[in-house]
Amino acid sequence: MHLLHALAAALGVGLASASLLPQPQTIFVNPPAADVSRIPTVHESAVMARRILHLTGLGTLSTIFPASPTAQEDRPSDVGGTAIGLVDYIADCEHATGNPTILALDIATSFKNVAAGSNLSLSINWALPKGQVRSPASLPRFSLQGYLEDVSAEDLVEHAIPACFAKYHPDAQAWYPGNRIHSSRWARLVVKEVYWIGGFGDRAYIGWIPVEEWRNVTRKEVRDCVLPGEDRMSGWRAWLDFGDN
Template sequence: MRLPSASVIGLITTTSAFNLPSPKHLFSNPTDVSSNDFKIPTVHESAVQARRILQLESIGTLSTVFPTTPHATERRPSDVGGAPIGLMDYFGNCEPDTGNPTILAITIATSFKNVDAGSNITLSLRWHPQDSQWRSPASLPRFSLVGRLEDLTADDLKQNPLVPACYLKYHPDAVAWLPGNRIHESKWVRLVVEEVYWIGGFGDRAYIGWIPKEEWQSVTKEEIESIRLPGEKKGWAGWREWVGLGEAQEAFEL
């Protein structure tokens, strides 16, 4: 009789220890909702969760496509034209009423050179729990914002002068790359969200699919402050706690 390998035994032990529910759907929602064991959040509830993640996270992946024409100053392999590339970058939720993340674009960086050459762009991010409890990464929410970059004009920064301070609160080290620095040319841009693709977790207990732009934009500050994500540490509950309405509700565990 062949005994299970040590790695398999370890996996079984770990799974049993955490008593993980067995997901019935990984990357799609069930067709018969009435037979499902979990209440799947609505599209709007999923949009609220995504907007809270946008508020709490600050690092994501920018995905662009290499142009098919050679770059004037950069030596690239001849066969990368048309190929996508995803690179880590900073962002900040510094225009929170709009849902459009703020980015400090270093113009020499590949993502922004590709955009200047005509590429579209997406920002992908995922929720990182703040506690020490183990969770399957596949069970946690993640999403992609599909859109376009738009420069923040002098008038934009005059109307919202706290954008740089907001961004530096997320990324103190970025002070060295602010516009006018001696290292690289940079500028403030916003990613204007045009489409949102959301994977809330396993498909039998979380919504998976597109979130309309109108739904994304309709989320209010009060809704964002009213929930807590899985593994989010309890503490300051935003405006609700300040006005004496108690702690925010924690989002369901996926």
């Protein structure tokens, strides 16, 4: 009660009018646990994760700074050994493996750290379609643990990597390998482990997804999956096809 009086005073309103402030339950509306028939299985969670990868196009790459900066770097010396997470472009161009495609710019911090020996993880979260409001804590997100691997010339052609990536990020074509701005290369995150948080624990699976489950998700399962807040009739991101990539 004292906290409510203090909040009202800080806002310049009386206690009666302070009661008109939005309450948490009116800001985020989630289905009550009683409406959830069961918690999704590990495989169903893998399907949702693969659909999020297919639709999202963005993820946070987390790496570790090397102990000592290189001669070309200008950074504080005390960040050596600490982690940094930076958003980067990704694309789902190799469905058979579920390994995300990445356009690696050698000048970027994440890729300099990897070149210096850092391990790597990729975190992805599901963002609701525009106009929808729901507690972010209730929405699925996951982390992929693995390592970076260059994409071979044969795989570039087999999976039509440049064209696939352009569907997600048309602006990225300015940084494709061979550009005049930055040295770059095509790479994939080879997935070794998957950690999934499907939302609230009373209605979603939280835990590790075996990599075999991740890789064995079919195109039909990804196509038919409906994520929280998704209206399949609206054609949400329908331009991202499910071709043989």
